[in-house]
Amino acid sequence: MRYLVTGGAGFIGSNLVDELISQGYEVLILDNFLTGKRENINTKARLVEADIRNLNQIKPYFVGIDGVFHLAALPRVQVSIEDPVTTHEININGALNVFLAARDAKVKRLVYSASSSAYGDGHPLPLRESYLPKPISPYGLQKYVGEHYARNFSLLYGLETVSLRYFNVYGPRLAASGGYVTVISVFLQQKKAGKKMTICGDGNQTRDFTYVGDVVRANILAMGSSRVGKGEVINIGGGHNYSVNEIAKKIGGEVEYLPPRIEPHDTLADTTLAKKLLNWQPKVSINTGLKKTVEWFESV
Numbered sequence: 001m002r003y004l005v006t007g008g009a010g011f012i013g014s015n016l017v018d019e020l021i022s023q024g025y026e027v028l029i030l031d032n033f034l035t036g037k038r039e040n041i042n043t044k045a046r047l048v049e050a051d052i053r054n055l056n057q058i059k060p061y062f063v064g065i066d067g068v069f070h071l072a073a074l075p076r077v078q079v080s081i082e083d084p085v086t087t088h089e090i091n092i093n094g095a096l097n098v099f100l101a102a103r104d105a106k107v108k109r110l111v112y113s114a115s116s117s118a119y120g121d122g123h124p125l126p127l128r129e130s131y132l133p134k135p136i137s138p139y140g141l142q143k144y145v146g147e148h149y150a151r152n153f154s155l156l157y158g159l160e161t162v163s164l165r166y167f168n169v170y171g172p173r174l175a176a177s178g179g180y181v182t183v184i185s186v187f188l189q190q191k192k193a194g195k196k197m198t199i200c201g202d203g204n205q206t207r208d209f210t211y212v213g214d215v216v217r218a219n220i221l222a223m224g225s226s227r228v229g230k231g232e233v234i235n236i237g238g239g240h241n242y243s244v245n246e247i248a249k250k251i252g253g254e255v256e257y258l259p260p261r262i263e264p265h266d267t268l269a270d271t272t273l274a275k276k277l278l279n280w281q282p283k284v285s286i287n288t289g290l291k292k293t294v295e296w297f298e299s300v
Contacts, residue, residue, distance in 0.1 A: 002026045003223075004065045004107075006052060006098055007072030008045065009036025011173045012113070012166075016069060016216045017042050023220075030061060034074065034090075040173055052094035055101065062105035067223050070098050071113045073143075077263055080139035091142035099153045099161075109160035109229060110150070111222045116167045116208070116237065116267055118144035125241075126270035129165070129233050136262065151231030160229030162222045164215075167237030167269045171212030171289060172296035183244055184209070184251075184290070188297045191253045201260035203245035208237040208268045211284035211292075221278040228277050237269025238282045250290055 003020055007013040008029030013036070020027050027045040030052070041047055050057045052072050062068070073091050074080075080087040095112070102110050117140030118133040135141040150161035170184045187197045218236045222228060248255050274280045284292075 001066045002028065002064060003067050003069060004028045004030060004062060005069045005071060006030045007036060007070075009033060009038065009040050010071060011175055012169055012212055012215055013069070013071040014040035014042070014173055015171070015212050016071070016219055017045050019216045019220065021045060028061060028065065030058060031072065035175065052097050053089055055097040058097060059101045059104065062101040062107060065102075065105060065107050068098065068102050068107055068110040069113075069219055069223070070095065070110060072098070073113065075115075075139065077117055077137040077139050078261065080137055080142065081262065084138040087138055088142060091139065092145050095146040096149055099149055099159065103153060103157045103159050107159065109162075109223060110153075111219055112146055112150045112161060112163040114147050114163040114165040114233065115140065115143040116165050116235070116269065117264070118147070118165065119264065119267070121264040125266060125268040127235065127268060128270045129235060129273055136264065147231075147233055154229065154231040161231050162228040163231070163233045164218055164222060164236045165233060166215055167208040167210045167235065167267055169210050169212050169215050171293050173212075174293060174297075183207070184247060184293065187248060187251050187253075188294065191251060192297070196254045196256040197248050197251070198256050198258050199244050199248060200258050203248065203255070203257065204243050205263070206241040206243045206266045206268070208239070208241045209247070209286055209289070210236060210238045210269075210282065211289035214238070214282045214284055218274065218278060218280050221280050225278050232277065234274050234277060235269040235271055236274060236280070237267075237271055238286065239269060239271050240286065241266065241268040242286060250287070251294070
């Protein structure tokens, strides 16, 4: 089997590539290194430096591919608020180009990396796929549009698709700068530099943190499952939420509180559908995942 991973030099993408390679698959990485890193590249994979915003540039590399994992994006809520135009070009126009290239090359299935940001705020917890999304940021809206394109391409063109809504992914190779910087990454950087850990708001906001290895496993299961392929949307989360204050306490160190910013106050994934359709459930606890993340962070 030959798989193409867009964003394969990024945080989640590179971890996925490593696992696919370890399972004996042939992998082609497509990345423009806007946020990806060359040191993340698995040398056993083929690398193509290209930009998903350029359809003609990327189309030839989809020929002969059995499945596509679309992870390339300009992620994070705050980045999209500051630069909605560029994030739109990448997260919507770029995603459409990937769908078109996969369709025209007659790729069998595409697994789309969606986001829990699509839910927005105000829903009762846990968040279920049946809830009507109410994105409160350009990023959440952009990733939600991608889900609809995925469903349309299954309905209209026969391209099998499934969208995975990630909840706050963390783990080795978590970005220390750029777009995909999460609170865990910020805390680890600040602690390493001997600074106070900064918390926006009162720190009581909660997040469902999901270990990257669990996300990788979900992607591979989604590519192979006979129960999906018609544009299904599936939550991929840890199934437990923790306040930002709790995460700071687990990492350890002094904290400093800053003014709040626009973001959902709480997230928590209902993973019932993932278990039903993918036979997936999270395996890595927050304590184990943080330990692995800290070990990696201290080694680089």
